[in-house]
Amino acid sequence: MTKKQMVSKKLSTESYKGVRDFFPEEMRLQKHIFSVMRESVELYGYEEYNASILEPAELYEAKSGEEIVKEQTYTFTDRGGRKVTLRPEMTPTVARMIASRSKSMPLPARWYSIPNLFRYEQPQKGRLREHFQLNVDLFGVKDISGDIEIISLAHFLMQAYGAKQSDYVIKINNRKITESLYKHYGIAEEEAYKLSKLIDKKNKISADTFDTGLELLVPKKASEFKAVLSSNKVVIETLGEDNEGVIELLQTIEGLKKLGIENVIFDQTLMRGFDYYTGIVFEIFDTHPDNMRSLFGGGRYDDLIDLFGGKDMPAVGFGTGDVTIKDFLEIHNLLPNLEKKADVYIVRPDKTSIIESMKIADGLRLAGLEVLVDLGTKKVADQIKQAEKSGASFVLFIGEEELKTNIFTLKHLASKEEIKKSITDIQTLLLEKK
């Protein structure tokens, strides 16, 4: 294509469908969401890891079946004939990484990451083709103290965003309870899978459709099973208080309540989509009537690492997405003021002092101050307007006169107050005001 052809056909400024551009003001929000995540999980001693978004396709085919890989992921063949997938979730990646070191690494290992993930689906509110997801995982702890740490960390993070306990609810279940129930009702593996899917969809389908499905999958005992689904008490009575799943569940809830986490409830209809969970599963839901969405999801997956030939490795973790967190913060008015900020903006009354201004700016920056230098040839009044737009608290005037006398004027933009001082004194003052 020649230069002329290039120019004749203007390129589109649109991004690819279903993904986002982060302009600086959107990036400030994204950075806020991520930094609260990082600070919170690091206070619990979790360490950050990462990997490429490119993964061998077989990583997902084994667990999810080739169908899902083809229909819901970005998968293509590279020029070396390798099938490669843009990661749709992080758990297979972290399982792969942990497995590669499982024989030598110190345990427990506390790991987190904030990867971007890709799903090929029709974009809609809260569901994009690319989103970011905090993933927090604890490896090497077999007993429920691990589940309690993970759930209390999720709660700690919600508090760090400024949420009150009434803003969300933590729903908790145990795969072992679900399996015990299926066993109790003599439900075979294939029906069990369909039944879990049906229960998962309960609130999205009509009561009739649900009942019909239940009668098909739990013949003769459908109404009995329905009673189990609608009462915690019936579940526990059916399985008995000495059932392993029940014991774990009650101890986890009791532990969380002792930690002051009151908004946790047992929900035997909580299924979660992933097949790899083996114990406690949980989700955190927004309680706001206009946004009753799932915000966090996680659980225990003790068998996954073994798929990679790693040694026996208990694991429990959760994930939470940037889009859902953003929606939650917006609807609960928890977004902080994220204006653009700078310490000082250098205004040049005459055009000659550009290099000297840059030199003074560098000195102030070395002291830790955010400094912008006006680079144009605008009038002083316009430079000050520019300073206001930049979010700077102060303007510093640097002209020939100031450079001669070594006395500079510093103006506070909000109060219009001015002082005249040496650069050293101005630096001290700006650092104090920072």
Next chain:
Amino acid sequence: MTKKQMVSKKLSTESYKGVRDFFPEEMRLQKHIFSVMRESVELYGYEEYNASILEPAELYEAKSGEEIVKEQTYTFTDRGGRKVTLRPEMTPTVARMIASRSKSMPLPARWYSIPNLFRYEQPQKGRLREHFQLNVDLFGVKDISGDIEIISLAHFLMQAYGAKQSDYVIKINNRKITESLYKHYGIAEEEAYKLSKLIDKKNKISADTFDTGLELLVPKKASEFKAVLSSNKVVIETLGEDNEGVIELLQTIEGLKKLGIENVIFDQTLMRGFDYYTGIVFEIFDTHPDNMRSLFGGGRYDDLIDLFGGKDMPAVGFGTGDVTIKDFLEIHNLLPNLEKKADVYIVRPDKTSIIESMKIADGLRLAGLEVLVDLGTKKVADQIKQAEKSGASFVLFIGEEELKTNIFTLKHLASKEEIKKSITDIQTLLLEKK
């Protein structure tokens, strides 16, 4: 695939070819590299932006020709028939974003990003299929004060990594000088393109091959042109000191020297690969004999935004990659100690105190302390070993006795010193030691 099939065939723990896994210790280094970048550019008032790695393929086809897109990028067709490319560089993306707002945005705009970029090439030292690159761009400044700010910022960043001026050299050229020279020697557009490529390869090919190429492209005047290539003085004499390109170049170098940047040289053979540059171009090279690689590259590209129908928008910027920065820091011994760290590790002398320990830990975390709780059922001596591995400075013992008396033992791991105090006092002490 059934569960049995899954288990029978162990999955590989290898990552995709040519990309990296970042285990926590590698991630600490990556975070160090990125945080120095962020801190430095933010001190100059640059704001972070980002976009998806997925871009419409036409974004690159227009500028680079379809050939390059096919051979050196990851490009595939999505299921909606859209051609999509994993971004190989960030400049087209930022140009697209700026163009979409160029009519309304306040100028100048100072933007940066640290995107991951993808190239389909044979992996080798310093060249991976996925790498990260700091991109810094200044929009809306037409005169060389913009070029000076951008180059001095690159220099500031090198200093922030701890580099001395002797560790690297800033080579600078001006596209306008190159074009003036080609015009002076009557070299037509097609030959000019080939000549630039030849000069770019000068140090990678034999002197004979170079000379042969030169005679072909600059017939009759090859030796004269060669003299131009080997002497700054001859370039300036040939074009005259009133040549626009020469004036800009000399003023830029003079400005940088006044800012204390002594390691800047004029190099008329500096070409840079990208076709979109229109003025000053520069590269920073490592001076270490074992790593004489290009670390930074950038320049002015005043016409690019116009490809998207944005208004006339002067632009100047640079990019620098995480892999080359890491290699530079390693060879110059500039990597800081990046050990795993934590403030305190809670050891439990008896097994009953887990929830109470977690509760105390949460209180300390709310005060800003990084706290790990031992979750296992190990002996005290093994818990302390675990604490040492975690990088914690202190261990805090929480058992039944301590909970009863409210007096806890805090042990400094390095000095083995112990004190006995209330949690409030311990918190104060830990915050002081932080």
